[in-house]
Amino acid sequence: MEKKIKILGINASPRKYGNTYKLLKISLEAAKKLGADVELIHLYDYDIKPCIGCLSDVQKACRYPCVIDDDAKIILEKILKNDGLIIATPTYWYGPSGHLKNLIDRMTAFENMIFITGRSLVEGKVAGFIAVGNDSGNILAISYMMTVLNSMGFMIPPWALAYYIGNEDVLKSKNSIMDAANVGKVIVDAIRMTKKGHEWYDPKILEKIQLDIDAIRESTETEYRSQWPIREKIILKLTKQK
Amino acid sequence: MEKKIKILGINASPRKYGNTYKLLKISLEAAKKLGADVELIHLYDYDIKPCIGCLSDVQKACRYPCVIDDDAKIILEKILKNDGLIIATPTYWYGPSGHLKNLIDRMTAFENMIFITGRSLVEGKVAGFIAVGNDSGNILAISYMMTVLNSMGFMIPPWALAYYIGNEDVLKSKNSIMDAANVGKVIVDAIRMTKKGHEWYDPKILEKIQLDIDAIRESTETEYRSQWPIREKIILKLTKQK
Amino acid sequence: MEKKIKILGINASPRKYGNTYKLLKISLEAAKKLGADVELIHLYDYDIKPCIGCLSDVQKACRYPCVIDDDAKIILEKILKNDGLIIATPTYWYGPSGHLKNLIDRMTAFENMIFITGRSLVEGKVAGFIAVGNDSGNILAISYMMTVLNSMGFMIPPWALAYYIGNEDVLKSKNSIMDAANVGKVIVDAIRMTKKGHEWYDPKILEKIQLDIDAIRESTETEYRSQWPIREKIILKLTKQK
Amino acid sequence: MEKKIKILGINASPRKYGNTYKLLKISLEAAKKLGADVELIHLYDYDIKPCIGCLSDVQKACRYPCVIDDDAKIILEKILKNDGLIIATPTYWYGPSGHLKNLIDRMTAFENMIFITGRSLVEGKVAGFIAVGNDSGNILAISYMMTVLNSMGFMIPPWALAYYIGNEDVLKSKNSIMDAANVGKVIVDAIRMTKKGHEWYDPKILEKIQLDIDAIRESTETEYRSQWPIREKIILKLTKQK
Known part of the structure; x- marks a missing residue:
């Protein structure tokens, strides 16, 4: 039997009806059609302290759990319960809101468990990214999130990104819709x-493979x-120059 | 029978004996110990036109093949023949050399096949990244490469990155060695x-899943x-201000 | 008589005694020695809503003023009253806290005045940046802040940046101290x-210079x-390929 | 008498007739109208080795001069002779070509003079940036160039950037034209x-200002x-947790 798949989508826009939300919805609907259980939350419904x-x-x-007692706890718990995570953000000054x-800063509590138990709590989960803005900057925002989540232990499937530049209704943009639907698909795939539970980063790798x-x-x-000798000649020549 | 795994490592440093090379070598050796066929090439041995x-x-x-007739063809062909790719670069001004x-620019010939045949030639290949520099900037270089290769269709496994800050012999840095060995491991995994050959991005997804x-x-x-109504009040108030 | 110079330093670290604070203090002390009035605030003393x-x-x-009624107002007002701004941040996941x-998102209220009065409220102010982290990522954080503030209208003097990688006392790092002191200097210079008040971006430039x-x-x-004709040959050749 | 101003524009696109060239031309024409001597070169006319x-x-x-004997020497010399530099690039994979x-890597020869003579050869020169692409990524390319040139000693005036997203004729885009003309203006200003010749970074600053x-x-x-004491309580509580 195929394993049950659960995907969480986080809408990081204050606008619950905007393009960021719409693209996220499309990703999740696609994932659902492909067999996943999906949940969408609006980040602005939650109080998150720095x-x-x-x-x-x-x-x-x-x-984990983080010492700060606020709504972040609810979201962090949701992330843990899901196999996949799609973060959708409006592009605010070329970055996430x-x-x-x-x-993201609070998610450090997942990754830092490496120093406590040897394992990141999000190791092997799968992530995708959506950014929407009226101007340039979407890719900078996505690039940032992708690198951070990969450093926490998330896997990034091929083309795990979708974005939209503009201020029209994104539902008129075939390309963005298609990309967003595929974000859902590649995460499910x-x-x-x-x-599940595979140990990716092995802190004992050096002993195990006996690297010479x-x-x-x-x-x-x-x-x-x-x-x-060749490089030395260049360097000697150079360092003799006044 | 397990499928045969092939991984290519590209040393993008002009120094064939430096820290960039060493970390790459460690990644590839780890992959080899874990059952992969590996090959390491020095990019500076090849003439690559812009x-x-x-x-x-x-x-x-x-x-593909690219219209420019130079050594890039040899490397592009190698990338195609391998399942995985590890790019190791010295950090030159916070970026790849x-x-x-x-x-990387020439690899566009792989990705742009989407417009010819509907598929990127590197779809589903797996990539990892190494950057070495005497100062800050490694993560900026890695972040850049990761986003680009993901946009071409590469999968990025968890912690597909290793770096070293400093100008000592990297072989004395346990952390960097361990990270590099794990880059080899996560790619093999x-x-x-x-x-192999799985279609990740599906250009016909909208028809197939009949998204509403x-x-x-x-x-x-x-x-x-x-x-x-709530937001309108704010906005009306604001736009009435002088 | 030389114009009176005022510089604001923002410590974006929750730790009022840490390396981020120390480097910022050095920048401001240097600026003070060079004749500026300086003020240092701890961002975590202020409640800032998204x-x-x-x-x-x-x-x-x-x-401006932003519709949200919180402590950001106090800080935004301070920024307006100063000629220079030094932002010091701990590097949290390769970015600002x-x-x-x-x-930064709330500072949009300064820049967006372009659409109301034709001028950004921070036009021509001078900015510098400090980032401190135990690992790679400082330059990514600085690069981000520099681009954003330049896009808001801030001038960036040469070498307007200082950082420190490590978890020792930064006051033992001669290089970081020297860089931080120079951030103070270049901003004063x-x-x-x-x-002051110079119009940098001229929305009527096309009419004025009558560009042909x-x-x-x-x-x-x-x-x-x-x-x-040369490129066409290449392209024809290519598009004839199957 | 006002000092004579010289600005160099580098077109880093292989297409001498494209949008990158056009925006650069606009910047330089604006600078010329405002009194500067300007020169535009096509980077692809020069052979630049890595x-x-x-x-x-x-x-x-x-x-400086760099040990490699190629056309980069001609360009580096031109940069030195000018007070300002505008770099215009097509956005290739979210970065400069x-x-x-x-x-850029070869320009290290300017900056590294700090270790020879104590001064970067480009200290205090003024830079602006143009990026053109059919998709997202322009800001990532500009952000990269801005941070690098600032680290070499270039000043970045307010709004020293212009870009265009799309594949239409950029001369139809009023906003991009206006931004590009203003890049010329802010550099002249x-x-x-x-x-000229002002010492920005002072390696002897600590002695001079006698920082305490x-x-x-x-x-x-x-x-x-x-x-x-407050933080210790948190931490003790945490480290006692299993």
Whole structure:
């Protein structure tokens, strides 16, 4: 039997009826048609306080559940219960909305569990991204979110992104609709293909595979010795210049 | 029988013996220990001319094989033959080396096949990233490469990145070595789990899943009508201000 | 008589005693020694609500003072009263803290006055940036802030940035101290050199300088005609390929 | 008498007749109308080899003139002779063209003179940026260039950026034309206001202003002592959790 798939969509726009919401809705509807259970939440319905940076004082002080008692807890819990996450944001100054940035900062509590239990709580979950703006900047916002979530342990399936530039009704833009629907699809596909609970990052990898660091060192030194004379000439020439 | 895995590593540093090379070597060795066939090439051994932007004149003019007759062809062919790609770059001004950027630009010939045959030639391949620099900027370089390759159709497995800040021998940095080895591991894992030749982006998705755009439009309009009166008050108040 | 210079420093870290604060303090002390009046505020002492995106509904609805009644008003007012602004942030996930991002979003009320009065309220003010983190990402955070503030109308003097990677006491890092002191210096220098109230962006520039767009069009067409035959050959060849 | 102003424009597009060229031409024409001497060069007319990273071997080995003997020398010399620089690039994969990235890498020879003579050769020059693409990504490309050139010592005047999204003739886009003309204007204004040869970054600043680092340390320690008890409680509570 196929495993049950659950996907959470977060609308990080204050406008519950705008283009950001619409593209997110399309992604989720596509995922649903493809067999997933989906849930859409409006981030602006939740009070999210800024991260207070506990780990800058003591690395292990940042852990899940986060010490701050606010609505972020509800959302973080939802993220944990789902296999996939689609974040949709209006592009505010080429980035995610500040409200969403606060949530992202608070998600540190998932990733920092690496220092407590050896595993990130979101390891292997699958993420996709939507950004909507009237001007340039969508890709900068998406690029930012993608890198951060990958660093937390999320997998990013091919073309896990959709955006729309403009202030017309996005439902008139065939391309954006198609991209958004495919964000839903690639997340469903990726969740189906990957093993739930698989350990991706292995902190004991070096022992397990018995990597021969000395051999690598030696081969680079051989390479260095063969190449250095040429570069040395350049450098000597240069450093002799006044 | 498990499918045969092939991974290509590209060293985009002019120094064949430096830290960039070393981390890449570690990633590839790890992948090899985990059962992959690996190949490492030094990008600076190849002459790569800059992209001439054919598609800006005619969208369909950019296709594989690229019209420019130089060494990029050899590398592009290698990328196609492999299931995974690890790009390792020195961080030059917070980004990939210009030589690597030229290769990335030339990889447009893979992605633009979407407009010719409906499929990107690198769809579903798996990518990882390494950046090495003496200062800040590695993450900016990695973030850039990750977003671009995802937009071309590459999958990005969890923690598909490793970097090193400093000018000591990277082989003394346990963390960077461990991260690099894991880049090799997550790529192997992702290739094993995902179906070769799987169609991720489906240009016919809207027809297939019969998405009810009208229902989405209607639900946003209902939402709009319920929320607008509150926002309208704010806006009216504001636009009346001098 | 030299004009009186005022510089505001915003510490966007929740830790009032940390490295972010220290570098900011150094910048401001340097500016003070060079003749400026300086003020340092801790952003976490202020309650800043997220931007509600009024302009996405009606472009002219976003204006200063912002419609949201919270502590952001106090900070926005301070920014207006100063000639220079130094933003210091801890690097949270390669970016500014979410709390700071909320402030940046709210600063839209300055820039959007372009659509009301024709001028951004922060036009010609001078900005500098500090980021501190235990890992890579400082430059990504700085790059983000620099581009945004420049787009709002701030001038960025040479080397308007300082950062520190690590978790030691930054006061032991000569380089970071020197960079931070110079952030103070370049801002003072830039404020001294530039005319207060100068109109940088001129919405009537096209009329004033009577730019001959037709001549530009014609010259590009001539260029096109001479170059096209060569490119056309390439493209024809390509589009004939199957 | 007003100082004579010279501005160089670099068209980093292979297409000498395209939108990138057109916007650059507008910037330069505006600057000319405002009294500047201007020169436009097509980067693709020059052979630029990739940077070979000498400074990774020996910091002082990278210096101007660069050891590589190619056309970059001609361009670097032109940059030195001008007070201002406008870089116009097509947006290739959300960034500058690889050909331009190679030039940027080679400009390291200007900045690295800090380690030889104490001064960057481009210190205090003024820069502006243009990016043109059919899709999202222009701001990412501009953000990248702005941060890099500021780190080399360039000043960035307010709104030193113009872009165009689309594949129509940019000469029909009033906004882009106006922005591009203003890039020319703000650069001329900034050059006029700033002192030629002014020392911005002062490596001896700490001695000169006699910054009291001890006082800063002490004040942060006082702050720490007053705030720590509250944070300690949080952290103790957290670290006691299983």
